[in-house]
Amino acid sequence: MMRPFSQPEPAVNEAAAPPPAATPALAFAQLMQAHRSIRQYRPDPVDSAFIDRVLTQAWAGSSSSGNLNMVSVVKSFDAERRAHLCTLHAGQPMVRQAPLVLTFCADTYRTRQWLAQRDARPGFADFHSWHVGAFDAVILAQTTALALESHGLGICFMGTTMSSMRAIADFLALPPNCLPVTSLVVGWPDETPAQRDRLPPQAWIHEERYQAPTPQDIDTHYAQREQQGRERYLAMGPEMVAAWQQHGISSLAQYYTSPIKYDPDRLAENSAAIEAVLRERGFLAPG
Ligand SMILES: Cc1cc2nc3c(=O)[nH]c(=O)nc-3n(C[C@H](O)[C@H](O)[C@H](O)COP(=O)(O)O)c2cc1C
Incomplete structure (x- = not known):
């Protein structure tokens, strides 16, 4: 059977395109084309009120399951606290070096409080609701990443958020039914890495x-x-x-799948730890 993409179209048809950035579509294509994960940062600060505005715009521009908005974001600017977060993120140096870490959390705690205060039937303390919150958190994180990049800031996602879920939750004082899903380190880039390939x-x-x-x-x-x-x-x-x-x-x-990258035995241990913390924090029924 014919493959649907024997001749993949370029992302932007330059011959037919208007002058650069003349349309929102072209500007957005250029923004996405410029994406690189950044792992070296200048020490220059990032303004907290500016980050609030970017997050607010990013959330307005993201879909949210049932519009329940079951997410929270914790900003970590403080250098000492970032140094500790760095240890929780397996010592990845950009957590300490970048001026800001944003931790995106699946959060049904606030929604459950709201239900209780309105005499509504309790809900959202289950595995399904974990996914609802987690999907919203990841969607918001990616929209935020693009928004920050549009301002010239650099970002890198932190997968170590998952492997240190309980420790990060404790460190950020997260309540029950609220767990970190992913994090972004944010700052002014001090490197210009080559674009990384994707599968065709x-x-x-x-x-x-x-x-x-x-x-x-x-x-x-x-x-x-x-x-x-x-x-x-x-x-x-x-x-x-x-x-x-x-x-x-x-x-x-x-x-x-070697012991020095994504060791299956280590990932199996991580999976068991994630399951345990989901039980402990009310997203899975006690085992
Ligand atoms: C969910 C997620 C977790 C990631 N975790 C890490 C991480 O812990 N450390 C790191 O250096 N990069 C991390 N990355 C960045 C990826 O390595 C990067 O996106 C990939 O290599 C492609 O490179 P690019 O983003 O520059 O195109 C993560 C990316 C995603 C989406």
């Missing part, structure tokens, strides 16, 4: 029905990232080269 559209956009990839498709779709990713990791320095040798890693795929 043929690999992940399907026409009407899912088309399972053949072994040949996998070879084709992963060829570029296998080469570039391997080169990028091995260019990180002799320690990384030695680690690949020590663990007998000879390809990017082997690296990803």
